[in-house]
Amino acid sequence: MARLAQVPGREERLRHLRVLPAREATVEPWPQWSHPVVRAAFERRGVASPWLHQVVTADAVHAGQHVVLATGTASGKSLAYQLPVLSGILAARGARDERGATALYLSPTKALANDQLAGLLELASGVRATTHDGDSTREQRDWARDHGEYLLTNPDMVHRSLLPNHQRWAKFFAKLQYVVIDECHHYRGVFGAHVAQVLRRLRRVCALYGASPTFVLCSATVAQPEVAAHRLTGLDHVALTADHSPRGRVSIGLWEPPLTTYGGENGAPVRRAASSESADLLADLVAEGVATLAFIRSRRGAEQVAVHAQRLLAEVDPSLPGKVAAYRGGYLPEERRELERALRSGELTGLAATNALELGIDISGLDAVLIAGFPGTRAAMWQQIGRAGREGQDALAVLIARDDPLDTYLVAHPDALLGAPVEATAFDPDNHYVLAPHLCSAAHESPLTEQDFALFGPETRTVVDGLVAAGLLRKRPHGWFWTDASRPSDHTDIRSTGGAAFSLIEAESGRVVGTVDGASVHSTAHEGAVYLHRGETWVVGRLDLDDHVAEMSRRDVNFSTAARETIDIAVVTEREHEVWGDCRLSFGEVDVTSQVVSYLVRRQPGGDVVAEHPLDLPPRSLRTTSVWWTVPDHVLAEAGLAAADLPGSAHAAEHCSIGLLPLFATCDRWDIGGVSTARHPDTGVLTVFVHDGHPGGAGFSERGYRAAREWLTATRDTIEACECLDGCPSCIQSPKCGNQNNPLDKVGARQLLDVLLAGAPR
Numbered sequence: 001m002a003r004l005a006q007v008p009g010r011e012e013r014l015r016h017l018r019v020l021p022a023r024e025a026t027v028e029p030w031p032q033w034s035h036p037v038v039r040a041a042f043e044r045r046g047v048a049s050p051w052l053h054q055v056v057t058a059d060a061v062h063a064g065q066h067v068v069l070a071t072g073t074a075s076g077k078s079l080a081y082q083l084p085v086l087s088g089i090l091a092a093r094g095a096r097d098e099r100g101a102t103a104l105y106l107s108p109t110k111a112l113a114n115d116q117l118a119g120l121l122e123l124a125s126g127v128r129a130t131t132h133d134g135d136s137t138r139e140q141r142d143w144a145r146d147h148g149e150y151l152l153t154n155p156d157m158v159h160r161s162l163l164p165n166h167q168r169w170a171k172f173f174a175k176l177q178y179v180v181i182d183e184c185h186h187y188r189g190v191f192g193a194h195v196a197q198v199l200r201r202l203r204r205v206c207a208l209y210g211a212s213p214t215f216v217l218c219s220a221t222v223a224q225p226e227v228a229a230h231r232l233t234g235l236d237h238v239a240l241t242a243d244h245s246p247r248g249r250v251s252i253g254l255w256e257p258p259l260t261t262y263g264g265e266n267g268a269p270v271r272r273a274a275s276s277e278s279a280d281l282l283a284d285l286v287a288e289g290v291a292t293l294a295f296i297r298s299r300r301g302a303e304q305v306a307v308h309a310q311r312l313l314a315e316v317d318p319s320l321p322g323k324v325a326a327y328r329g330g331y332l333p334e335e336r337r338e339l340e341r342a343l344r345s346g347e348l349t350g351l352a353a354t355n356a357l358e359l360g361i362d363i364s365g366l367d368a369v370l371i372a373g374f375p376g377t378r379a380a381m382w383q384q385i386g387r388a389g390r391e392g393q394d395a396l397a398v399l400i401a402r403d404d405p406l407d408t409y410l411v412a413h414p415d416a417l418l419g420a421p422v423e424a425t426a427f428d429p430d431n432h433y434v435l436a437p438h439l440c441s442a443a444h445e446s447p448l449t450e451q452d453f454a455l456f457g458p459e460t461r462t463v464v465d466g467l468v469a470a471g472l473l474r475k476r477p478h479g480w481f482w483t484d485a486s487r488p489s490d491h492t493d494i495r496s497t498g499g500a501a502f503s504l505i506e507a508e509s510g511r512v513v514g515t516v517d518g519a520s521v522h523s524t525a526h527e528g529a530v531y532l533h534r535g536e537t538w539v540v541g542r543l544d545l546d547d548h549v550a551e552m553s554r555r556d557v558n559f560s561t562a563a564r565e566t567i568d569i570a571v572v573t574e575r576e577h578e579v580w581g582d583c584r585l586s587f588g589e590v591d592v593t594s595q596v597v598s599y600l601v602r603r604q605p606g607g608d609v610v611a612e613h614p615l616d617l618p619p620r621s622l623r624t625t626s627v628w629w630t631v632p633d634h635v636l637a638e639a640g641l642a643a644a645d646l647p648g649s650a651h652a653a654e655h656c657s658i659g660l661l662p663l664f665a666t667c668d669r670w671d672i673g674g675v676s677t678a679r680h681p682d683t684g685v686l687t688v689f690v691h692d693g694h695p696g697g698a699g700f701s702e703r704g705y706r707a708a709r710e711w712l713t714a715t716r717d718t719i720e721a722c723e724c725l726d727g728c729p730s731c732i733q734s735p736k737c738g739n740q741n742n743p744l745d746k747v748g749a750r751q752l753l754d755v756l757l758a759g760a761p762r
Contacts, residue, residue: 001014001017001251001253001396001398003284003288004253004281004284004285004398005253007284012258013255013256013257013258013277014253014254014255015254015255015256015401015411015412015414016253016254016411016414017251017252017253017254018251018252018254018414018418019249019250019251019252020247020249020250020251020252021249022246022247022248022249022392022394023243023245023246023247024246025051025244025245025246026051026052026244027048027049027050027051027052027244028049028050028051028052028054028055029049029055030049030050030055031055031058031059031062031083033062033087034058034083034084034087035086035087035090035091037090037125037126038082038083038086038087038090038125041123041124041125042079042083042123044124045122045123047079050076050079050080050083051075051076051244051245052242052244053069053071053075053080053240053242053243053244053245054076054079054080054083054244056240056242057069057080057081057216057240058080058081058083058084059084060238060240061080061081061084061085061178061214061216062084062087062088064214065214065238066214066215066216066229066233066235066236066237066238067214067215067216067217067237067238067239067240068184068216068217068218068219068225068226068228068229068237068238068239068240069081069216069217069218069219069240070218070219070220070225070239070240070241071220071240071241071242071243071245072220072243072245072247072382072386073220073382073383073385073386073387074245074386074389075243075245076245077182077218078116078119080218081178081180081216081218082120082123084178085103085150085177085178085180085216086125086127086150088101088103088177088178089101089102089103089127089149089150089177090125090126090127092175092177099128099147099149099171099175100175101149101175101176101177101178102148102149102150102151102172102175102176102177103149103150103151103176103177103178103179103180104151104153104158104176104178104179104180104202104213105150105151105152105153105180105182106153106154106155106158106179106180106181106182107152107154107182107183108154108155108182108183108186108187109154110131110133110134110135110154112182112183113131113133113152113153113154114131114152116152116182117129117130117131117152120150127149127150128147128148128149128150129148129149129150129151129152130143130144130148130150130151130152131151131152131153132144132148132151132152132153132157132161132162133153133154133157134157145168145169145171145172146171148172151172155187155194155195155198155199155494156494156495158198158202159194159198159201159441159489159492159494160489160490162202163198163201163202163205163441163445163489164441164444164445164487164489166205166208166445170209173205173206173208173209173211174209174210174211175211176206176209176211176213177211177213177214178213178214178216179199179202179213179214179215179216180216180217180218181199181215181216181217181218181232181233182218183218183219184217184218184219184228184229184232184425185219185220185228185377185379185425185666187232187425187427188425188426188427188666188667188699189426189427189666189667189671189694189698189699189700190427190431190434190694190698191427191494191495192232192425192426192427192429192699193427193428193429193431193434193698193699194434194438194492194494194495195232195494196231196232196233196234196427196429197429197434197435197438197456198438198494199232199233199234200233200234200429200438200442200455200456201438201441201442201445203233203234203235203455204442204445204446204452204455205445205446208446215229215233215235215237217229217232217233217237219379220378220379220380220382220383225237225239225241226238226239228425231425231427231429232425232429234429234455234457246392247389247392248389248392248393248394248395249394249395250385250388250389250394250395250396250397251394251395251396251397252385252397252398252399252418253396253397253398253399254398254399254401254410254411254414254417255277255281255398255399255400255401255411256271256400256401256407256408256411257271257272257273257274257276257277257400257401258271258272259271259272259723259724259728259730260272261608264608264609264728264729264733265600265609265733265740265741266733266740266741266742268724268726268727268728268729268733268741269724269728270403270608270728270729271401271402271403271728271729271730273402273403273604274372274373274400274401274402274403274407275296275297275301275304275305275372275604276308277372277400278294278296278305278352278370278372278400279294279304279305279306279308279309279312279352280308280309280312281294281370281398281400282294282305282309282324282350282352282370283308283309283312283313283316283324283350285349285350285368285370286309286313286320286323286324286349286350287313287316287317287320289349290349290367290368290396291343291349291350291366291367291368292349292350292351292366292367292368292369292370293350293351293353293366293368293369293370293387293388294350294351294352294353294369294370294371294372295353295354295369295370295371295372295375295384296352296353296354296372297354297372297373298354298532298537299326299354299536299537300536300537300556301354301372301604302326302327302352302353302354303326303352304604305326305352305372306324306325306326306350306351306352307326309324309350309352310324322347323347323348323349323350324348324349324350324351324352325342325348325350325351325352326351326352326353327339327351327352327353327354339351343366366387366388366389366395367388367389367393367394367395367396368388368395368396368397368398369384369385369387369388369395369396369397369398370397370398370400371384371385371397371398371399371400372400372402373400373401373402373404373407374399374401374402374404374406374407374410374417376662376666376668377662377666378417379666381399381417384397385397399411399417401730403728403729403730404659404729404730405655405656405659405660405715405718405730405731405732406659406660406662406663406669407730408718408721408722408730408731409660409663409714409717409718409721410663412717412718412721413714413717413721416663416714425666426665426666426667426698426699426700426702426703427698427699428625428696428697428698428699428702429457430457430458430459431695431696431697431698431699432459432462432463432466432696433694433695433696434696435456435457435459435460435463436463436466436467437488437491437492438456438492439456439460439463439464439467439473440467440472440473440482440488441487441488441489441492442456443473443479443480443481443482443488444482444487444488444489447476447478447479447480447481448464448473448479448480449478449479449480464480467480468480471483472484493517501515501516501517501518501548502515502516502517502518502521502525502543502548502549502550503515503548503549503550504516504525504531504533504538504550504552505549505550505551505552506551506552506553506554507541507542507551507552507553508553513533513538513552514533516550518548519622519693519694519695520670520693521543521550522563522565522596522617522620523563523565523596523670523736524563525540525543525550525552526540526543526563526596526599526615526617527540527541527542527543527615528540528561528599528613528615529561529563529599530557530559530560530561531550531552536554537554537555537556537557538552538553538554538555539552539553539555539557540552541553545617545618558603558604559601559602559603559604559610560601560602560604561599561600561601561602562599562600562602562735562736563596563598563599563615563736564596564597564598564599564600564612564736564737564738564740565594565595565596565597565673565736565738566594566595566597566738566739567592567593567594567673567674567675567738568592568593568594568675569590569591569592569593569626569675569680569689569691570590570591570682571588571589571590571628571682571683572588572589572590572591572623573588573589574586574587574588575587575588575589576588576705578708578761579759580629580756580757580759580760580761581635581758581759581760582631582632582634582635582759583629583630583631583632583635583755583756583759584629584630585627585628585629585705585708586627586628586629586630586705587625587626587627587628587701587702587705588625588626589623589624589625589626589697590623590624590625590626590628590689590691591621591622591623592621592622592623592624592626592673592675592691593619593620593621593622594619594620594622594673595617595618595619595620595738596615596617597614597615597617597738598612598613598614598615598738599612599613599615600612600735601613612740622693622694622695623695623696624691624692624693624694624695624696624697624701625691625692625696625697625701625702626689626690626691626692626701627689627690627691627701627702627704627705627708628683628687628688628689628690629687629688629708629712629756630680630683630685630686630687631685631686631752631755631756632685632686633685633686635755636686636752636755639751639752639754639755640751641748641751641752641755643678645745645748646678646686646748646752647676647677647678647743648743648744648745648748648749649745649748649749649751649752650676650677650678650686650687650688650749650752651676651739651743651744651745651749652719652727652732652744652745652746652748652749653676653688653715653719653732653749653752653753654674654675654676654688654689654690655674655732655733655734655737655741655744656715656718656719656731656732656749657674657688657690657704657711657712657715658672658673658674658690658734659718659734660711660714660715660718661690661700661703661704661711663711663714664703664704664707664710664711664714665699665700665703665704665707667698667700669734670693670736671692671693671694671698671700672690672691672692672693672700672701673690673691673693674688674689674690674691675688675689675691676688676689686752690704708760709757709760709761709762712753712756712757712760713757715753716750716753716754716757718731719731719732719746719749719750719753720750722746724746725746726744726746727741727744727746731746732744732746732749
């Protein structure tokens with residue numbers, strides 16, 4: 001790290017260095033109840049004794065407690081739940097080896113489920129395990145239903161296949177003893193709300209067959225894991241966060257590229273691209289013989305980083321460029337094996353890859369990790385850092401800040417990143433737009449009764465009454481029935497954020513490449529948009545709003561695009577508020593009218609704005625949730641804030657607060673929006689709104705309301721810490737601002753936030 005930072009010209013780029021000391025393992029004997037066959041299988045794999053946290057977790061699961069295990073990457077979470085689950089399945093086998101207990105394993109991706117299956121088959125415990133996903137043949141599905149004991153699938157298949165067909169799976173559900181939900185921090189926002197309701201439907205179907213399974217949730221550490229687990233499953237969980245696995249010393253550097261050019265909007269300075277900085281550092285590490293993985297946001301970006309590093313290495317030694325490669329998608333088993341072989345043999349020393357490698361692939365033998373931009377959550381960051389460190393040896397990790405307010409804050413406030421977790425998994429399972437289709441699905445699976453209302457949450461009766469009024473449910477003496485011949489689950493995409501889906505079609509062949517939901521198509525698949533799909537870059541040629549089709553062509557381009565939109569907002573109802581001195585913080589429902597009006601073209605790498613093109617798209621309306629704060633006129637006058645400066649001050653504070661909310665709620669800045677005004681018609685005073693971008697809300701703005709003092713303090717600190725004079729993309733400029741980032745007042749924004757925070761409760 002010292003050599004990287006001491007290269008001439010880089011002296012100020014290493015903003016912080018944190019060294020995590022090595023940790024010795026604490027082991028425990030195998031539990032007495034563990035099945036000898038399972039114990040022997042783990043011992044063959046080289047596990048002489050489990051770690052203490054694995055035994056504590058396994059004991060709790062064996063005792064029937066719902067558990068959320070939140071420990072670091074490579075801490076052996078799989079063994080912690082596999083030991084009791086596999087032991088329980090074998091112990092329940094009948095005299096003729098017939099199935100006596102079953103387990104359901106849920107993961108957010110097929111790749112992770114397939115890797116878990118490969119590990120189970122390699123373990124050779126004797127448990128009958130299989131996957132159930134969209135690629136499964138009819139024969140595989142029949143075998144899983146009739147004989148499978150450990151079924152690995154995803155929430156989508158539970159929603160669309162298992163639950164609607166529960167009568168055919170009756171024997172499986174009747175014996176369901178364990179449900180494992182892996183990587184549970186991935187279930188956030190609207191997707192998290194959908195999965196929460198799918199799990200409630202799962203519990204209801206299990207109860208129909210007399211089963212009450214034990215739920216085990218796993219994740220890298222997040223704030224309040226027991227709260228997130230309860231919101232997801234509706235059950236109380238024991239949170240286990242102590243990690244007793246061994247770890248080598250890990251040196252973590254927070255690195256900030258310099259402000260280099262004035263190619264940004266309104267002449268603002270632009271920070272050197274994190275990908276360009278990553279290529280330089282990757283080349284230096286490979287030249288030193290340090291096995292390194294660089295995480296880059298897109299496949300094209302990964303390829304650019306690899307090529308740039310190869311070019312730099314060629315200037316040092318003609319033999320070195322062959323030591324670097326880009327990971328080129330697909331993630332097929334043979335590709336993984338070849339990649340691992342090349343790294344183990346030393347043929348490859350450096351690899352530039354997309355963050356898809358966080359999940360579903362086992363890369364070992366690395367000494368260093370480079371992360372080009374904060375990956376969105378601390379959990380994802382620690383997963384990436386956890387790739388470094390070979391068999392407990394020392395490791396190096398460098399997080400390279402992007403030109404973004406959140407990254408700027410994190411490198412200046414390392415405790416927010418490396419200290420106690422602050423982010424929470426935000427989603428709202430009571431969102432009417434989410435709850436309604438799942439109540440229809442539940443009624444299709446078995447008529448709804450009064451006893452079900454508590455399971456689905458406090459909004460159930462209101463939503464059921466609305467569904468009856470709409471003719472979707474019918475009230476009968478024995479409950480509420482689904483009225484249509486179709487299956488309601490077929491009409492609900494649990495990964496969609498709302499609106500009818502648009503098909504992404506390859507213009508040359510007419511084949512469907514993918515889909516995008518109606519709520520985001522205007523901003524992501526407009527004419528001229530550069531669209532990233534599975535790490536590949538496509539350019540949209542035409543968006544047909546009537547036929548719900550976007551035509552696009554596969555192209556390698558050296559630019560990215562960012563949509564701009566204008567927003568108007570009206571308060572519908574204030575649900576809660578706090579009084580902050582003479583100011584007011586509120587949370588409630590709002591109506592948002594937005595219109596995408598243009599898009600920016602940015603040169604990559606570098607990020608310079610090279611063009612802006614107008615768009616002719618219709619406005620859209622959205623009822624959602626928002627947090628907002630107001631400051632009365634007399635408070636502004638007493639603080640010396642001139643009336644002429646208020647629009648720019650509020651606008652700048654709004655932009656930066658949107659950029660910082662992902663630190664406190666697991667969202668992306670594109671999941672939320674904002675409006676600021678010196679005098680809003682519904683409040684009569686200066687008001688700043690930050691709202692969810694999804695129908696009914698996704699829980700992000702509510703999390704902002706709950707953590708408002710910390711969130712707005714971080715916003716204020718980011719503005720103050722940024723080295724620019726008048727504002728830049730690292731603090732108060734927004735890539736999606738519909739007003740060309742004008743007006744913006746950096747000094748006024750800091751003063752305005754000081755006034756607001758002065759009255760905040762401590």
